Amino acid sequence: MEMEQKIPMMSPGLPMCAGCGMELVVRVLYDELKNDEFISFGGPGCALLTTKVSVPCYGTLFTNMAPSASGVSRELRRQGKDTVCLCIGGDGMFSDIAFGNLSAAAERGEHLLVVCYDNEAYMNTGIQRSSRTPEGAWTNTTPVGPRSIGKKKQQKPFSLLLAEHNVAYVATCSPAHMQDFRKKIRAARDASREGFAFLHVLAPCPTGWKSKPEIMIRQCRDAVNTNYFPLWESRYGAYHITVNVKEPKPVTEFTKTQKRFSHLSEEQIRQLQEDVDLNFEHLKKLCG
């Protein structure tokens, strides 16, 4: 009798660092989509899974991921299929390099499911500053020394910017709130059949954040509990906070576990706290 060998959808051994937040994000994503027909798109970065998954995976460049996926998606719709087109990329790709093309795809309302794992710097190339790097954080291009003390500018609120395109679905997720994360993946999958869906997921990088790998989930939880990374969703511009934090903790709860923030002065922490509060106030106004 011939044994039928079951090929796993994703390789059990992926070459990512121990405690990689992105690996958990990608694995949960694939696990949640396993019963659907889907095509994966990957760009340069740690999450290029072309040779590690058994679903069709298309490798693109940074800038042309959204346009390539749009073309594939349109051809599939023309054939009458509702295949999910899944684009995976980091914060450097979607908030900096490919933001223009991503915004264009959102404006056209392409049937895509775009997932951005946000590790808050260009980690694959060796920890360079991105527009998602928080204020004051150390990176190799915002060093700590006599002439520079970490990044000077605020984070780009790019998930809010995408939600302002009035697309079908935009949500922020944290792997620590796993049920909420899985629910949002399912919602985004359904929304991608009627329009553009975008998930912004916090994914700690122990190598780049200079923290211990075992506290990866704790960092995600602290980011939500300090309102540093509030969890919300938006359907066609109607905002809604999904995880309400009753008593938000001070932002130091999030920064104290990471060596990239170890140099922060009290003034910088006060500034960071102020910006976190302001951003959350702004979000609350949007939620009505």
Next chain:
Amino acid sequence: MKELRMHGKGGQGIVVGGETLSNAFLNAGKFLAVMPSYGVERRGSDVTAFGRLSDEPVRENCMCYEPDYLVIFDPSQLKKPATYKGFVPGGVIVACGTDPEEVLSMGVKPSKLVMVDGIRIAYEVTGNNLTNMIMCGAFCRAVPELPMEALLKAIEENLPKNFQKTSILGAQRGHDEAVVYTYEIHGEHSKKAPAWTRHVLACREPEKPRYEAPWGNGAEKIVTVDTGTWKVVRPVLTEESCIRCGICATYCPIQCIRKGEDGYFRADLDYCKGCGVCAYECPKKALTMVQESEFRKA
């Protein structure tokens, strides 16, 4: 000219270790050119570095296929045949481990074998698996051309100030606690002529991808990395305190924790990288991270 090859894991400081050795040989009046080989540059994956030792400046910078010296920075590399590939009989092996049989059973014939329990010393000195300076110290013990003073001077001059104290302590302990075994080698063993005189390309032609187009049958090209060998610590379950909630399985980044037939959740150690998320998130603290060396002994 003697050739040197270094094997270890990403994150153990192989590159810095090689550079320190190079500076140390400069201090001793010799020349060591060091070339690291970057593959998948991840913490925990295999990293190799090459070096050429000579009395004159070294111009060749291709990979070393037939090393005279072999420095093994991590015990997990001892059982891999690729580590010993091309090793010249009669050469010197400096290995991180305690049992010389572990090296000799791989079919190599060194004239000198230096073993040092680097992982234990590293945990005592720095609190993690950074063995680079310890192995550099042990290398000094193995190679009489390199005095210990030259290595200490190289550490003082070239490493950042905040690492110097532990680096010097580690190098000194590696030098002092190393155990030297010498063996007699019978017969003549000559090296092949160097690669650059044989007109052999150091960089081989890369393999052609199986699929020219980015589209293809994914099922045939799936690549699995042996991530189980990366770990330094492994999760061990205490069944009495486990309440079988499955929180460890939810948050495991590799998603390798599965429910067994008895209802307990256990990690698949073939792929577990030992990150420790499961033990940290366990509400009953039923999981503990235990050093790999404990299991190597048993």
